Amino acid sequence: MADAVLEVRDLCVDYATRSAPAKAVERVSFDLHRGEFMAIVGESGCGKSTLLFAIARLLSPPAELTGGDVRFNGTSMVQLGEKQLRALRWRDFSVVMQSAMNALNPVKSIAAQYRDAMRAHDKHLSKAAIEERSREVLLLVGIDPVHLHSYPHQLSGGMRQRAMIAMALLFSPELILMDEPTSALDVVAQRSLMTKVKELQERLGFAIIFVTHDMSLVSNFSDRLAVMYAGQVSEIGPTELLFSDPKHPYTKGLLDAFPSIYGERVELVGIPGSPPDLSDPPGGCHFHPRCGEASERCASTAPGLYDLGDRQVRCLLYADEGTDRG
Amino acid sequence: MAEPTATSDGALLEARQLTRHFRIGGLRGHTLHAVDDVDLRIAEREIVAVVGESGSGKSTLARLLAMAYRPTSGEILYRGRPVGALKSRKDLLAYRGQVPMVFQDPFSSLNPSHTIGYGMLRGLKLHQPQLDRAGREAEADRVLEIVGLVPPRRVMARYPFELSGGQRQRVGFAYALSYRPRLILADEPVSMLDVSIRIGLLNVMARLREDEGVSILYITHDIASARYVSDRVIVMYAGHVVEHGPTEKVLHESVHPYTKLLLSAVPDPRAKVAISSADLGEPPRVIDPGEGCRFRFRCPLAQPVCGEVTPRLTATGLGHEAACHVTAPDRATTSTGSGLE
Numbered sequence: 019m020a021d022a023v024l025e026v027r028d029l030c031v032d033y034a035t036r037s038a039p040a041k042a043v044e045r046v047s048f049d050l051h052r053g054e055f056m057a058i059v060g061e062s063g064c065g066k067s068t069l070l071f072a073i074a075r076l077l078s079p080p081a082e083l084t085g086g087d088v089r090f091n092g093t094s095m096v097q098l099g100e101k102q103l104r105a106l107r108w109r110d111f112s113v114v115m116q117s118a119m120n121a122l123n124p125v126k127s128i129a130a131q132y133r134d135a136m137r138a139h140d141k142h143l144s145k146a147a148i149e150e151r152s153r154e155v156l157l158l159v160g161i162d163p164v165h166l167h168s169y170p171h172q173l174s175g176g177m178r179q180r181a182m183i184a185m186a187l188l189f190s191p192e193l194i195l196m197d198e199p200t201s202a203l204d205v206v207a208q209r210s211l212m213t214k215v216k217e218l219q220e221r222l223g224f225a226i227i228f229v230t231h232d233m234s235l236v237s238n239f240s241d242r243l244a245v246m247y248a249g250q251v252s253e254i255g256p257t258e259l260l261f262s263d264p265k266h267p268y269t270k271g272l273l274d275a276f277p278s279i280y281g282e283r284v285e286l287v288g289i290p291g292s293p294p295d296l297s298d299p300p301g302g303c304h305f306h307p308r309c310g311e312a313s314e315r316c317a318s319t320a321p322g323l324y325d326l327g328d329r330q331v332r333c334l335l336y337a338d339e340g341t342d343r344g
Numbered sequence: 345m346a347e348p349t350a351t352s353d354g355a356l357l358e359a360r361q362l363t364r365h366f367r368i369g370g371l372r373g374h375t376l377h378a379v380d381d382v383d384l385r386i387a388e389r390e391i392v393a394v395v396g397e398s399g400s401g402k403s404t405l406a407r408l409l410a411m412a413y414r415p416t417s418g419e420i421l422y423r424g425r426p427v428g429a430l431k432s433r434k435d436l437l438a439y440r441g442q443v444p445m446v447f448q449d450p451f452s453s454l455n456p457s458h459t460i461g462y463g464m465l466r467g468l469k470l471h472q473p474q475l476d477r478a479g480r481e482a483e484a485d486r487v488l489e490i491v492g493l494v495p496p497r498r499v500m501a502r503y504p505f506e507l508s509g510g511q512r513q514r515v516g517f518a519y520a521l522s523y524r525p526r527l528i529l530a531d532e533p534v535s536m537l538d539v540s541i542r543i544g545l546l547n548v549m550a551r552l553r554e555d556e557g558v559s560i561l562y563i564t565h566d567i568a569s570a571r572y573v574s575d576r577v578i579v580m581y582a583g584h585v586v587e588h589g590p591t592e593k594v595l596h597e598s599v600h601p602y603t604k605l606l607l608s609a610v611p612d613p614r615a616k617v618a619i620s621s622a623d624l625g626e627p628p629r630v631i632d633p634g635e636g637c638r639f640r641f642r643c644p645l646a647q648p649v650c651g652e653v654t655p656r657l658t659a660t661g662l663g664h665e666a667a668c669h670v671t672a673p674d675r676a677t678t679s680t681g682s683g684l685e
Contacts, residue, residue: 061540203398205565205567212611231539234612235611276539276542276568277571278568279607279610287547288540288547
C-alpha cells in the first residue's frame with residue numbers, strides 16, 4: 019500500500035521457556051497508514067505489548083522475533099542493526115512506555131533527558147536550540163516550560179506521562195508507539211491525556227499505535243481497532259464498526275465488560291475464565307474454552323482470519339462469509 | 345468486643361467531622377489537609393462508594409476508618425461506640441476483624457513467600473481463636489468458594505505468583521471475609537486489574553452484600569463502577585465531600601461542577617463526547633489550602649465568594665447534597681452541617 023507508514027507481515031514472537039516456547043505473537047499482519055490512530059486491545063498476556071516491542075525492535079531475550087517482517091517507510095526493520103536503529107529511534111519513530119515514573123530517569127531533570135535524546139542524533143546542536151525545542155514540546159503537551167528544570171518526582175503522574183509524550187515529539191516523528199500510557203492515571207487525568215494525544219495527532223499528523231486493555235478508552239479516539247487474543251488478531255476493523263457491530267465473541271465480551279453511567283443498571287458478566295497459557299494454548303480456536311458461542315468444531319479446527327470486506331475476524335462462525343487471510 | 349447492637353438509626357459505622365492533616369516539609373512546616381471535616385455513615389448491608397481522583401483523600405479516609413491512621417480531630421463510631429476509646433489489644437483486634445480492609449495492589453499485598461492457605465489459616469487463628477484446625481480449614485474452604493476460587497484446597501496450596509491479578513484480589517476479599525466482617529473497606533480493589541476481570545470482582549462485592557450481609561465502603565476513581573455496585577455515592581475533592589446522595593441521583597442530577605467533570609471523564613463508547621473539553625487534570629491543592637472552595641482553580645463557575653468561604657454540604661432539593669456556592673447555595677447563613685443522612 020502506497021500510503022502505509024508501517025507494514026507488519028506475519029510477525030511472530032516466541033518467548034523461550036524451559037518447555038515449549040510461548041507464542042506471544044502469532045502471524046500478525048496489518049498496515050498502518052500515515053496519520054492513522056490504531057488501537058490494539060486485549061487482556062494481560064495477550065501479546066499486545068510484545069507486538070509493540072517487536073515493531074520497535076526493543077525485544078530482549080527470552081523474547082525472540084521468529085518470523086515475519088516489519089517495514090517502516092518501506093525499509094525492513096527486521097534487517098537493521100543496532101546502529102541503524104538508533105538513528106531511527108526518536109527521530110522517525112518513538113515509543114511512550116507504560117509507566118512514566120520508571121521510564122524517566124529519576125536523577126536527571128526533564129531538560130537533561132531531552133538534551134540527551136537530541137544530542138544522540140546531532141552532536142552539534144546548540145544549547146539554545148535544544149532549550150528552544152524542549153520548551154516548544156512542553157508547551158505542545160500543555161506543561162508550563164518552567165517545569166523543564168524539574169525532576170520527575172516533582173511532577174504529578176499525569177504531567178510525567180505528558181512529559182514522556184513531549185519527549186517523543188522532540189523530532190516530530192512520523193510514528194509514535196504507545197504502550198498503555200494512561201494505565202497508572204485516574205479517570206480525569208486519563209481523559210485529559212487522551213484528548214491531548216488526539217489533538218496533537220490531528221495537528222502534527224503522526225501515526226499512532228496505542229496499546230491498552232481498556233477498550234472503552236479508545237472508543238472516541240482511534241480510527242482502527244485490532245483486538246488481540248492469545249497472540250493472534252481476533253478482529254480488526256474500523257473502531258466505530260467494532261463498537262456498534264462486533265462480530266467476534268471475544269470482542270463482544272470485552273464490550274460487555276465495563277459498566278456504563280447511562281441507561282439501565284444491568285448485571286454484567288464479563289468474560290469467564292482467564293487467558294490461556296501461551297506455551298500450551300488450547301487446540302482449535304484459542305478462545306473456545308471461554309466462548310459462549312463455541313461449538314464442537316471450535317475445539318478441533320483453528321479458525322483463519324476471515325475478510326468480511328469491512329473488517330477481518332478470526333472465528334469459525336464467519337468462515338463461509340469471507341476469504342481467509344491466514 | 346461483645347456484639348453491641350447498631351444504633352437505633354441503623355448506622356453501622358459513622359464518622360463525625362473526621363479530619364486528618366499531615367505535617368510536611370521540615371521546620372517551616374506546611375500542613376497537608378488529606379481529609380477535612382468529613383461526615384459519613386454506613387448502614388448494615390449497604391454499599392457506599394467514595395469517588396474522587398488521586399489526592400482527593402479517599403484512601404486516607406479508608407485508612408482512618410481502618411484505624412491505620414489516628415484522626416487529627418473528629419471521631420469514628422462503630423455501632424454507636426467511639427473507636428478511639430478502644431485500647432485493649434483484644435478490642436482492637438475485634439474491630440479490625442469486623443472492619444477489615446482490602447488493598448489496591450494485589451501484587452504487593454500478599455506475602456510472596458507463603459502459600460495462600462498459610463496466610464488464610466494464620467488470620468483465622470488470630471481472629472477466630474475458638475476454631476480448631478478442622479474448623480479453620482472448613483472456614484477457609486467456605487470463604488474461598490464464596491469469592492469464586494475453586495477448588496479451595498488447590499488454591500490454598502498455591503503461592504501468590506501462581507495466581508492472576510484477579511485471583512489474588514479475590515484472595516484479598518476471602519481473607520477479609522474469613523474474619524466474619526460487618527464492613528469491608530475496599531480501597532480501589534479493581535483499579536489494577538484488566539477491565540475484563542474487574543466486573544467479576546464487582547459481582548463478588550455485590551454477592552457479599554446479598555448473601556453474607558456485609559456492608560462495603562468501595563473506594564474508586566471510576567464513577568461508572570461505583571454506579572454498578574453502590575447504593576450511595578460520596579464524591580470527594582481535596583479532602584472535602586463535595587456531593588453526596590443516592591447513586592442514581594448523584595449521577596443523573598449532579599449539581600457540583602466536580603462531579604460533572606468526573607462524569608465527563610468516563611470513557612463510554614455510547615456517549616459522543618466533545619474532544620475539545622480538555623481539563624488539564626491538575627491534582628487537588630491540599631497543602632495549606634486555607635479558606636474557600638478547593639475546586640475553584642479548575643471550576644468553570646467560580647465566583648469571588650468561592651475564594652473566601654468554604655462551601656458546606658447543602659440539600660439540593662433533588663434528594664441529595666452538594667457543597668457549592670453556585671449550584672447549591674446555602675440559604676441559611678449558619679449552615680447546620682447536616683451530615684450524610
